[in-house]
Amino acid sequence: MKTVIKTIILPAMFIVAMTTQVSAQTKRSNAKAKTVTTTTTKRTNAVAKKTSNKRISSTKVTYKKPTKKVTSVRSLPKKTVVKYKDQNYYYTNNRYYTQSRGRYIVIAPKVGFRINVLPTNYRSVRFNNRSYYNANGIFYIQINNQYEVVDPEVGTIVYKLPDDYEKVTIDGQTYYEYANILYEKVQIDGIRAYEVVGIIDME
Structure with missing residues (x-):
């Protein structure tokens, strides 16, 4: 009887125990994978939401x-005239101006x-x-x-x-x-x- 227990029952119990442990580890790994995926998805959605409202x-x-x-100013020293779509821009001192009613307005x-x-x-x-x-x-x-x-x-x-x-x-x-x-x-x-x-x- 002792020989039967050693040769059949103990190895069977060992296999069941290993299967249970592997199954538990697989579940834990799947749970971790799901958590990571969810976090990544949320971040992606947040970025997409921000850029879609440009x-x-x-x-x-x-x-x-x-x-x-x-x-506005009355005159512009050393201005450069730049034309774009039939409108004159006047450039001086790192700023652009347009002309209106005899004055130059920053634009x-x-x-x-x-x-x-x-x-x-x-x-x-x-x-x-x-x-x-x-x-x-x-x-x-x-x-x-x-x-x-x-x-x-x-x-x-x-x-x-x-x-x-x-x-x-x-x-x-x-x-x-x-x-x-x-x-x-x-x-x-x-x-x-x-x-x-x-x-x-x-x-």
Whole structure:
């Protein structure tokens, strides 16, 4: 009888015990895999949600100040004239102006506007393997031997906004706007920065 127990029953019990242990480990591994997958999915959805709202209707944007402060001067020293879509832009002191009623008014050049030489105070900005040049809140990319004004991608970071940026609210949350680009204040390694969160569609 002892021989039967040793040769048949004990090996059978050992096999059952090993099967149970392997099954339990498999369940634990599957549970871990499911947890990781869920976390990854949530992160992906959060990013997708953020980037899908790039264009924001101007009807949803409320400016803190009812009117924008307009900077104008009577004359421009050493100005350079740049023509774009039948409109003259006047460039001097790293700013663009348009002419109206005998005065020159500061203006942000529109998307598509091209220049041959970047403003002297530009900064290089890199995001998603794309190189931008940012000068006074305007983003440029290089195309051949020219620089074209473009909308930056959501997530692009800058460390300074132009002095004449404006505060706006969207759904009760405060953002910063310049040249129809919306920014949110963030901290990067303990330093204050501004992240592009959307572009205002003017209607």
